[in-house]
Amino acid sequence: MAKQSLPHTAIPTWSGFIYQGRIALYHILKQLNAKTENEINELVIQIDSIEDFTILKSIPTGGHTPISLHQVKAVKSALYSTYKGDFEQLEGKWAAIGLKTVEAFFHMATQNEKTKAQIEVLHPNMKVYEYENSAECCSLGDIDVKIREQIAFVLQKYNIVGHTNPNTVQLLSEILEKIVSNKVIYIHALNHGGTAIRNAAYDNPIPLQDFLNAIRTDITSHVQDEVYFESKIRSNLNRYYQEFCLDCDEDQLSPELKTKMNKYSILFNSYDAVAFKKFLQNIRPHKSISYENLQQYTDLSLNEDEMKDSFYQILMNIKESNGGDGIGWVCSESKQYFPTSINYSNSESSKKNVSERIIKTALNKMVDVPFNSDYLITSECNVDNIEAYANNVNHVNHVDTGESESETKITQWRKVSLIDLETAKKKLND
Template identity: 30%
Template structure:
């Protein structure tokens, strides 16, 4: 790889690193290519991965030269015309930044023009070809593609450590690399929010060293994968992946105002520290016992894509903007008093008894609680004035008793007075 040194004013480069549809697919594609470069280029240890600045991602040399520019379009469009303008713009950027290695990544196959014809129409630019021979990589396939190139790296650079080629270890490698990208983007969000610099400047300067990526391959990751921090990283990875898929599935057009409110909220969640992240999970899933002590517990008790899509993200999308500064503010305060809390409860009304019973059992068996002023949990479809109306005889506490014996009994009775409110019903109360 070779490139010419460039002089760039970061203020002149627009970055969308803090907005709308997230960075998950883009980050995975960037990692895929970076791993291939690490595998094949002996000089790669001095390179850096730049996200959402000169392009969706760029490979930079220590001399501030741009080695390659990459644009990514995760569109459903299968026609050349849907990409032609973006192809032309990428070629123009290649001239500006003195870069001859220009790659365009797509998530679906362009069916009406061949990769060779596209390369002829746009000299120096090519559709990116993945290791399976295809010139596209679907969102659903990018993890498998990453696993493949990780395995190839271990085969070439650590052939004596065949245990690193095992499926579980390759998956752990992928997860740790994903977390490096995720933490870098979250760090940029935090610095922008703190007023350190603009997102344009930070996206240009806050790069990921290839040496840090290489260190993951050299490390024994078995020492990491049983830690709570590892499972927290998986949790955020799932949350952001489901969020991006939700955004991509939204019908166009989506207003800039709605994009901004959703972006604010995902950034807020991403910045929650470990203990608060776990509390957040329990708060939006009060019907499930959230635990992160083992991989099996993680898979059994944490996010489900459909729950987030049809309940939690949908509520944030359709209801009034939420701008919490701390977890206790995660909800809509009503003018008449009380607070509606968004949840990831997406089950239908006919399953309300099972859900209410699970919530009551959960609060009896754990130390989980909600903000004291909570009056209703916002769900996809369920409505009831209170859990008590649905679940009877779940304990021996008499709801007519004025003085409760213990704080735990008081907590249970307060919970049983909390209602469930569908998104459509919530719209009548939240202004």
């Protein structure tokens, strides 16, 4: 199939590490279970050059030809009208390929008011994807369970130990999901380097054999170290993001807003280990970030409510960040603002508590003020002077890294204020 005949890629707005990526992984695992290894060796998955994902088969003359297109829609709406345009778009892409042997599948996270049969009568050139027990949709909460089930089946099929061990199956699901997310990040890196994203997406498929090879890899050498827990936190970050988006009403997320939010998600996933830890510490200045072992991961890792009720709300409600690939804003008065996951109330006790925790963290971890911000945005807490509210800071038994360095840190933080989202919106969105 000639590259120039492809419809435009949708990858700039594709949150591919999350629900769509997991649906793709589920379908890949179904193929591993249904096909022989020789058949698997001929298949690749493209993310995303024609549709959200596409399965292609190698051909004797070289290259690949599509065998199935897959569009994924993760919204709460059950109304047929919500999906009608997407159904038609998928049919249009199927027609543009010009191969009747290609199947076009539509995946839904919510049961539609019309049945699969009714939809397919109205849209005869596509099929509603069917899951186990004739289910016509798969919720965000169900997809991880289905992935683990399919992994267990693959382990059994190829006589690989571990199919009855939940920890083994869970670890494999994380390893396989990372294959998908890494590919999306790589495609975006190529795009930032100057390659047209359409070409980057088209030219970088993943062989299905890679997934089978990963399942066959001896995972007994995997240890629960900082690298392992970092991957768990990244996975949680993605899950919280997808759930946040799915919980929004359809009219809350315009296409432009979805694009903005997906860019943020891609950015956070692209951070290397050092940048990722700094990012976490910057958005959680009131808590120390550590995940070298299970206890630290359990006690100090991301908090779901903070991310959903504060951090993602801030990103959604304030215009796109100023400048480059970072996060943060500059107002008309040249003051710098940075988003946080702080969701304390605006009571006097909350102001005192969060201010003390920020100063303690700054002393113990030697945390720099995020991007030298003047204001840290919270869900609803306002503090004019963090140091003034932290009147117990002298009782903190912090690590002594030298008086001048400690004083420098505190001097920096004295200049920082907390500002609630609604007030920040007025200053930054005008």
